[in-house]
Amino acid sequence: MRIPLQLAVIFAICVAGEFLHRIVGVPLPGNIIGMVLLLILLCSKIIKPEQISGVSSFFLNHLALFFLPPSIAIMAVGDDVLSKWPLLLFLCIAFTLVTIAVGGRVTQLFIRKQEYRENLALRAERLAKRTSHNESNGGEK
Amino acid sequence: MNAIINSPLFGILLSLVAFEIGVTISKKFKYSFLNPLLIANILIVGFLLTTGISLESYNVGGDYISVMLSPATVVLAVPLYRQISKLKQFWKPILAGIFAGSLTSLACVIVVSKLVGLSDTLMLSLLPKSITIPMGSVVSAQIGGIPPVTIIAITITGITGAVAAPAVCRFCRIKNKVAQGIAIGTASHALGTTRAMEIGEVQGAMSSLSIGVAGLFTAIVAPIIISLI
Numbered sequence: 001m002r003i004p005l006q007l008a009v010i011f012a013i014c015v016a017g018e019f020l021h022r023i024v025g026v027p028l029p030g031n032i033i034g035m036v037l038l039l040i041l042l043c044s045k046i047i048k049p050e051q052i053s054g055v056s057s058f059f060l061n062h063l064a065l066f067f068l069p070p071s072i073a074i075m076a077v078g079d080d081v082l083s084k085w086p087l088l089l090f091l092c093i094a095f096t097l098v099t100i101a102v103g104g105r106v107t108q109l110f111i112r113k114q115e116y117r118e119n120l121a122l123r124a125e126r127l128a129k130r131t132s133h134n135e136s137n138g139g140e141k
Numbered sequence: 142m143n144a145i146i147n148s149p150l151f152g153i154l155l156s157l158v159a160f161e162i163g164v165t166i167s168k169k170f171k172y173s174f175l176n177p178l179l180i181a182n183i184l185i186v187g188f189l190l191t192t193g194i195s196l197e198s199y200n201v202g203g204d205y206i207s208v209m210l211s212p213a214t215v216v217l218a219v220p221l222y223r224q225i226s227k228l229k230q231f232w233k234p235i236l237a238g239i240f241a242g243s244l245t246s247l248a249c250v251i252v253v254s255k256l257v258g259l260s261d262t263l264m265l266s267l268l269p270k271s272i273t274i275p276m277g278s279v280v281s282a283q284i285g286g287i288p289p290v291t292i293i294a295i296t297i298t299g300i301t302g303a304v305a306a307p308a309v310c311r312f313c314r315i316k317n318k319v320a321q322g323i324a325i326g327t328a329s330h331a332l333g334t335t336r337a338m339e340i341g342e343v344q345g346a347m348s349s350l351s352i353g354v355a356g357l358f359t360a361i362v363a364p365i366i367i368s369l370i
Binding site for chain 1: 156160177181182196199209216220221231233235239243246249250253257259260263270271278280289296297298302305309310312313316320321324325327328329331351
């Protein structure tokens with residue numbers, strides 16, 4: 001697709017997301033609904049990733065640029081927020097460490113459980129094969 | 142001069158120049174805490190404060206760039222789609238890990254904010270701090286937080302993840318590659334993912350899968366939790 005058409009597709013999805021949020025009343029922000037819509041279009045093969053790659057790689061490669069202007073509004077927050085920054089900084093760091101620990105441990109626990117179960121199933125299968133093999137051998141003798 | 146400062150071109154040019162300086166500095170020194178967004182933010186705020194140019198004048202142009210947050214979020218579906226096939230083998234552990242990590246982040250913010258007596262607005266601003274900025278800033282606005290505070294909190298969170306993730310994994314004996322990737326992506330979004338990609342291919346893929354899933358999960362669950370407390 002040519003770039004203007006690619007842009008048109010992406011902006012149409014944005015507008016559809018805003019429509020679903022503001023008019024239909026879906027309780028998710030419009031841009032997040034838009035992401036889900038595009039994911040559905042990709043999974044159902046209606047849009048192929050290559051068809052929108054010009055626009056998608058532009059946005060993805062320079063993602064941080066688009067949240068620079070919203071972040072400048074930090075200038076306008078009151079002194080009550082600014083005085084809390086050391087605390088906020090500490091909390092952000094501490095919470096991140098805890099989140100990594102919990103997310104990782106839980107995933108690992110579930111993977112080990114699944115692998116243990118799959119191993120058991122595999123062993124049971126092998127055992128069943130061997131016994132049936134022995135039985136058939138024994139029968140011949 | 143005012144005519145130029147109040148034209149959209151001024152804010153756009155200032156953003157582009159500051160961003161490029163930020164990217165150049167962070168590429169040159171390669172320390173995770175020299176984040177291009179943080180550097181550019183400090184440069185622009187410093188410039189506006191020293192010249193006395195108002196935030197409103199900057200935003201005349203800045204708003205043009207901010208509008209692009211919406212399409213930038215939508216295209217996050219592309220990397221998510223590319224990673225989604227990797228869900229197949231371990232989809233239960235992966236979803237369990239992402240949900241547990243996201244809930245931990247939300248619970249930490251709510252419980253500790255109440256304990257140390259943070260205002261509700263600040264608590265709500267911190268709540269989406271583990272998800273990617275285009276999602277987190279709109280979730281923050283939706284639940285009544287202050288989006289710029291959220292953006293800074295998300296950036297600090299991302300830098301922390303990128304710097305500290307390997308040490309945390311070692312300390313907590315998280316040895317499985319899938320688990321490492323999920324932990325990093327769930328806690329510290331795209332910024333942590335850049336580090337996960339350096340650690341290994343599996344970790345990078347799992348981390349980038351977690352960005353979209355954790356963001357979506359948090360966007361759905363955060364408003365529900367808020368309405369319950």
